[in-house]
Structure formats: C-alpha cells, structure tokens
Amino acid sequence: MKTTEYDFDPSYGYSLPQLLAVATPKEHKDFDEFWQHRYQLAVTVNPNPQTRIINENDRGWRVFEINYTSTDNFPIRGWLLLPSNGVIKRGFVIGHGYGGRDAPDFHLPFKDAALLFLCSRGLGLSAAPTISSEPYWHVLHDIHQADRYIIGGCVEDVWLGVSSLLQLFPKLAGHLGYLGISFSGGVGALALPWERRIARGHLNIPTFGHHPLRLRLPTRGSTHSLQQFYSTHKKQTLNVLRYYDAALAAKRITMPINCACALFDPFVAPPAQFAIYNALPAEKELFVLTAGHHSYPEQQQQEQQLIAELDAFFAPLSY
DSSP, X not given: OOOSSSSSOTTTTOOHHHHTTOOOOOOOTTHHXXXXXXXXXXTTSOOOOEEEEEEEEETTEEEEXXXXXXXXXXXXXXXXXXXXXXXXXXXXXXXXXXXXOSXXXXXXXXXXXXXXXXXXXXXXXXXXXXXXXXXXXXXXXXXTOTTTOHXXXXXXXXXXXXXXXXXXXXXXXXXXXXXXXXXXXXXXXXXXXXXXXXXEEEEESOOSOOHHHHTTSOOOTHHHHHHHHHHHOHHHHHXXXXXXXXXXXXXXXXXXXXXXXXXXXXXXXXXXXXXXXXXXXXXXXXXXXXXXXSOXXXXXXXXXXXXXXXXXXXXXXXX
C-alpha cells in the first residue's frame, strides 16, 4: 500500500511472512504474580450494575444506559443492548478505540446476546476531571508507578464489566465473549489471560504489543506520546511497560482468539500487532486487514467479511 500522507512507511518494510515471524520480548519474572494479584483483588469488588432504559426498540435492540463500580471505586458508564425479541443466550463485553465511544455498535450480528459497551476510565462516558481524555495524555497517566498506571485500571474495568454482566444475567456463565479494537484490543489481551469467565475473544488491530519494538518505530497517536516520554525517561518507562506488554500477556491466553491484524497502520505498528497474534498458544484465527487506522478502497468489503467470520467464530457461545 502506497501513500505520501506520512513521513514514514506504516508497513515498516515487513512482509506478511516477516510479520508472522515477530517474536515476543523478554519478560520479567514476576509478570504473572503482578496480574494474578490484581485479578484476585478485582473480582472481590461488587460492581453493583445499574441500568436505565433509553429506547425500547432501536434496530432490533432495547437500549439501556449502564453504570457500575470498578476498582478504586471508579464509576464506569456505557450502554447495554438487549434483543427486542427472543431469548438471551450469550453475552459480550465490548471495548473501544482510544478515541472513546459515543454510541453502541448496532451492526453486530449477535442478535441473541446481551452486549455491554463499556467506556474505559477517563474516556467517553467514563470521563473524569482528574484524567485527560486526550489519548496523548491518557496513555501517560500515572506511568511512573506500575501498580497505578491507568492501563491497569482499564484492564480492571473489563473484569468488572464481566462481573456486571454475570450479576445481571447469571445464566450467561460460560457463555461470554470479549471484543476489543485498537486500544481495547490491547487492553483485552492484557485482561484475558486471567479471566476464565470469558470463553472466546476477538482482538482487532490490538495495541500495547512488544513495547521494546513499538517504542522504536515511528508512529502517530498515543504511541508517539509514549515514545516522546521514553526518550527522556527510558528506565522508568520500561520498568512500568514491561508489565503492560500485550504480546507477553497473549502467551498466557488459553481460550480461542480471533485476531484481525493490519499490514499497514500508522498508529499501531503492524509488527506489534502480529507479536500479539503470534504469541497466542491456543486455538486462534487470523484475519489479515489491508490497513488499520487508515481508509482504503476495500475497507467496507473487508469489514463485512470480518463480521461474517466473527458471527461463525462466536456461534459456540450460545447455549
């Protein structure tokens, strides 16, 4: 794919075989302990989900506002879609990109499901006065402390979203899926290794993969912000980010995962995306996108193909 829009090559010169050969970085010995401890604490939190009807029938869905309590007593808000007709047979926790979310996605094909669209802390409906909603600053929030870094809180928001769905719909235990794109693709990769209540996941152009590599590759957006901070705080940044590498986390994911990774992406470098896919040790599917975070002629066709693939991939969730 050729373009003069960028002052660097968003394919970084990698062919598909080269992308499929990207390995994981070296990991720290207490990676598992760090995350298992956080998960065990998070699942003791009572999210106390509250819902309020917005629309009784919008394109076949009943639309609710939802709010629940995450770790640090942080209020998380979003939307809950329930089918207007029929039985609820599965559920999904669904994230968003770093631009946040201003509405639920009505085009998803899971018409027998409860769909929880959460807004991660500091973003979208979960904005807070003490946290910048600008990706450039949000990604740096509390980066000086591994146990306070905001991305960890966003992972916990996912776990508490799962707890919320199961409080509202206990019969969905064993029938839950996760969908994350870009920012929430990376957050999902960090959340899923420890989250046995999710049975299947989809990671679309996921970020936060292979930090030692992505910090070296010219990039736009939140990664560029990290790179600038790293240039003057190398040791401090690496000491924290080594716990937040989505490729290292992916090595520990045991559930089936569908990944959509791009060959060209100016915001999430393809080698970092593929590092996550390559690390997955269990059942996995790969959908290769021409580009991510960039429009291209066959984009709509590929998106439709991916939706059809996801419809089949998540079909086993229904009871």
